Amino acid sequence: MNFFNQFGINIQYLIFYTLDFFIILYILQKFLFKKIFRILDEREKKIVESLEYAEAIKKKKEEMDERYKEAMHKTQREVQEMIREAKISAEKLSQDILLNAENEAKVFIKKAEEEVQNTHDKMYITLKKELLDIVLFTTKKVLRENMTKEIEANITKDTIKYIKNLNPKQDEK
DSSP: OHHHHHTTOOHHHHHHHHHHHHHHHHHIIIIIIHHHHHHHHHHHHHHHHHHHHHHHHHHHHHHHHHHHHHHHHHHHHHHHHHHHHHHHHHHHHHHHHHHHHHHHHHHHHHHHHHHHHHHHHHHHHHHHHHHHHHHHHHHHHHHTTTOOHHHHHHHHHHHHHHHHHOOHHHHHO
């Protein structure tokens, strides 16, 4: 006891305070610490769950971002393909329209040429008839007195034969 007295410690108080400490510790342990530890454990569990939930949401967001990027790339590729197809279709349609217009123009030109040729042939035939009439009329007038029916028939026959042999296309050459 001398040892404790040297430092100014009263052994009875020390025992009393130590006993009080352990009693208060037991009471706190029995009633307060269990509740506090339970509350702390629940809180820690909630925090862990919240962190796990936040991590799951973060992963889900990253997946959604990746899906969004893929969808955007896919949409861009589809749009570019649609534009390419539209250009090809427009080019083909343009070529078809030009080809159709060329064909219609060729048909129109061919019809016009045929009409011109038909008109030319009709005019040529009419001209030949008129020329024949003039030649016959003039010949009759000049030879009326000296011409017999036989000479007139031969001249008419030769003239008709000559006119039949004439070809308007050969005359153009």
